[in-house]
Amino acid sequence: MPLLASIVLLAQLPTGTVVVSPDGPVRTLARALELAPEGGRVVVRPGVYREATVRVTRPVEIAGDSGAVLDGEDHRQLMTITADDVTIRGLAFRRVGASFNEDRAAVKVVGARRCRIEDNEVEDGFFGIYLARTTGCRVVNNRLRARGRTEVTSGNGIHLWSSDSALIEGNTISGFRDGIYFEFVRGSVIRGNASGGNIRYGLHFMYSDGCHYRANVFRGNGSGVAVMYSRDVEMTGNRFEDNRGSAAYGLLLKEMADSRLVGNTFIRSTTGLVAEGADRLEARDNDFIDDGWAVRLTASSGGARFTGNNFIGNTFDVTTNSRQAFSTFEGNYWASYRGYDLDRDGYGDVPHRPVRLFSLIVEHNEPSLVLLRSLFVRVLDAAERVVPALTPEGLADARPAMRPLARQTPVAAR
Amino acid sequence: MTALRRALPAAVVAAALALAACAAALPRPIAYDEDACAFCRMTVADPRYGAEAVTLKGKVHAFDSVECLASYVLANRAEVRSAWVTDAERPGTLLPVDGARFTRSLTEAGSPMGLGLRAGREGALSWTDVLALVRERGFPRAGVAVLPS
Numbered sequence: 179m180p181l182l183a184s185i186v187l188l189a190q191l192p193t194g195t196v197v198v199s200p201d202g203p204v205r206t207l208a209r210a211l212e213l214a215p216e217g218g219r220v221v222v223r224p225g226v227y228r229e230a231t232v233r234v235t236r237p238v239e240i241a242g243d244s245g246a247v248l249d250g251e252d253h254r255q256l257m258t259i260t261a262d263d264v265t266i267r268g269l270a271f272r273r274v275g276a277s278f279n280e281d282r283a284a285v286k287v288v289g290a291r292r293c294r295i296e297d298n299e300v301e302d303g304f305f306g307i308y309l310a311r312t313t314g315c316r317v318v319n320n321r322l323r324a325r326g327r328t329e330v331t332s333g334n335g336i337h338l339w340s341s342d343s344a345l346i347e348g349n350t351i352s353g354f355r356d357g358i359y360f361e362f363v364r365g366s367v368i369r370g371n372a373s374g375g376n377i378r379y380g381l382h383f384m385y386s387d388g389c390h391y392r393a394n395v396f397r398g399n400g401s402g403v404a405v406m407y408s409r410d411v412e413m414t415g416n417r418f419e420d421n422r423g424s425a426a427y428g429l430l431l432k433e434m435a436d437s438r439l440v441g442n443t444f445i446r447s448t449t450g451l452v453a454e455g456a457d458r459l460e461a462r463d464n465d466f467i468d469d470g471w472a473v474r475l476t477a478s479s480g481g482a483r484f485t486g487n488n489f490i491g492n493t494f495d496v497t498t499n500s501r502q503a504f505s506t507f508e509g510n511y512w513a514s515y516r517g518y519d520l521d522r523d524g525y526g527d528v529p530h531r532p533v534r535l536f537s538l539i540v541e542h543n544e545p546s547l548v549l550l551r552s553l554f555v556r557v558l559d560a561a562e563r564v565v566p567a568l569t570p571e572g573l574a575d576a577r578p579a580m581r582p583l584a585r586q587t588p589v590a591a592r
Numbered sequence: 593m594t595a596l597r598r599a600l601p602a603a604v605v606a607a608a609l610a611l612a613a614c615a616a617a618l619p620r621p622i623a624y625d626e627d628a629c630a631f632c633r634m635t636v637a638d639p640r641y642g643a644e645a646v647t648l649k650g651k652v653h654a655f656d657s658v659e660c661l662a663s664y665v666l667a668n669r670a671e672v673r674s675a676w677v678t679d680a681e682r683p684g685t686l687l688p689v690d691g692a693r694f695t696r697s698l699t700e701a702g703s704p705m706g707l708g709l710r711a712g713r714e715g716a717l718s719w720t721d722v723l724a725l726v727r728e729r730g731f732p733r734a735g736v737a738v739l740p741s
Contacts, residue, residue: 278640278683281701288700310700331639331683339700355637361706377625378637385706400625401635425628425635432633454633 194218200225207232207240207248214238222246222269234259242269242298250274252302255282265294274304278331283308284322287315295320305333306354312341317349324353332377334359342366352376357399360386369393379404383411391416402427402447409435413442421447428469431456431479438462441585444469450492453479462486463585471497471537480504488582489513489532493550496532497541501570507532511579516563519580530578533569535562619644619676619686622654631660632705639683641704643711644676658694659705662726675719677711687711689719696725 196210198220204210206229210220216236224245231254234240238261246269250256253275257266264287271284283305287293293315299322300306306322309315322335335351337359338344344366350373351357357373360366361384368391373380380396383389383405390412396403402421405411411434418428427449431437434453439461444450450469453459459482466472472492475482477500484505489495490513509525517526536555539546549555562569622642629636630653636642643661645653648671655661658677665672676686693715702708707729709722717725 308700332637339702361702378635401628404634406632406634425626430633452633 195221197221197223198227199223200227211236211238217263226272231255232257234261234264236261237263239265239267240269241265241267244268246270247272250282250284252276255280255284255286257285259285259287259290259293262291263293264290265296266298267294267296268298270299270301271303273302274300274306276304276325276331276333281305281308281333281337283333283337286310287312290315294318300335303333303335303354305337306335306351308334308337308339309341309344310339312338312344314343315341316345317347318345319348320350322349322351322354326353326377334382335373335376338363338366345369346371349373351380356380356382357396358382360384360389362386364388367391371395372397374398376400381405383408387411390414395419396421396428401425402429404430404432405434405437406430406432407434409437411437412440413438414440415442417443417445418447418450419443419445421449423448427452427474430454431459434459439464443467444472449474453482455479457481459483463583464488465490465585466495467491470494474498475505476500477502477504482506483508485509486583487511490582494534494537494540496573497537498533498570498573499541501568502572505573507573507575509577509579510575511582512575513582515578515580517578524580526578526580529574529576531563531566531569531574533573534559535569538568619646619674620652621684622678627654629654629656629660631655631664632657634704638704640678640680640710642678642683644686645672646674646676647671648673657704658709658711658722659703659707659726661689662709662722666723666727679712680710681712687713689722692719693717694719694722 194215196214198204198210214220218238220240222242224243226247226249228249248256249272252273256271274284275282284300284303286308289311291313295307296318298320301323303324307317332355334356335354340362342364346368347370349371352375354376356379357376358381363386365388370393372395374397376399378400380399381403384407386408388410393415395417397419421428428444428447429451431453433455435457437459441463443465445467447469449471450466452474454476455478457480461484463486465488468491471494472489473496475498482505484507487510512530515530517528519526535558624639627636634656636654636656641657643655665675675689677689677692679685679687692711694717695710695715696708698708
């Protein structure tokens, strides 16, 4: 009777579709992929499938019903795709085997074009979705969770190596080493993802030029977000939240050239933005709110421009390691500004110097931080502001805004 | 009492030796996910690649990769007393660089800094070769294509 039922069911399905079910004629994905024609479809009925790593070597779509689970029993990679035009949709991947010699993933795509990995779930991932030497792939609306650090190692949620023109959108990622990892990636977009609670970085760029990330939320990752050794990276409308610890920062920019940082929010972090060797960085319309250090700039960041940013409720707005001013600040709002606006043009008439003398002392001697709220330190800062002796004299905002600068979306819902 | 008087100088000498030993060229275990690389600033995470340098003053710097250790050593040669790399086959085991061998692989399972360097007990490259390679390639910088083909 079940056989008859499945024959009837098969008959109703369009040609080229193969159904996998725990009690039907086709019980493994491997068998279904042998039966499915090129460009065909494999439908996976609810059930838990435990089989050797599934190898997809021809263009095909694999669609899982809700409750279709591929289980790696902590021993293996779950799926390897080496063909172009493969779509994987609606599957749940469980228990990827951790290994310190092999980058095992729930889904690994190697040397393929135009893959679509959509609406899947990864639970207990080691690596989650892994693309190596791909072009034009889409990784959209997946939910990925890792088991955290195992004894020896940890992997990344969405990992791209040597790929181009990828779209990573609407994914939720937590518990991995790095939520999203890019190495040698070109011309790709990361949009609307939530990457939080990862061991190291929510997002990590290495040697990835011409990429764009927009409207993502990075919250409570071990060390924040690191974008390094890349050029021409556009970062817009992201939120960097709740990154606390001596080596944690909302965003670390290291050895970057010609990048744009526009309309982002840096909130409740030990350090909001660290820029080391960030040449010609354009930082515009960002909100730095309730951070310990809002912006730490090193002398090696030449030609950075900060305009139209809000600095509100930070212990230190800007610190630097040099007396030279190599960055410009103009038209920002500084909640700590003590000047006046007699000509009523909305901008203060005397420049604002955002680098506090005390921040230089802390830079050299961290324990002195306990004196932060003391009267002595306040007197010191005030004196320095009037007659700059140690802080970089040229580092000043000649047009400090008198009111917080309005945003299209309200300034950080606090 | 006399015994104590005799033992005291010995104890002082022992304590002094112990203090001196603290400044010796010995590495410490790397605190993965906590230590920041002294060269590239990344949080050290992959236990196959962690490395360390001990300075003449006894300060221990952690690195996330062979590449970063080599870059640091090239820039601070006069200050480095000893340098150590993880045996990638045995995470947690540090080898002195002069006794280690290195391999290079430019596959997706590369090293944290992209040159694909990996340390172990066997391999085609010596530490001198690694320094030469890193010096020749320069450390990867923004916009410099190092894309493996």
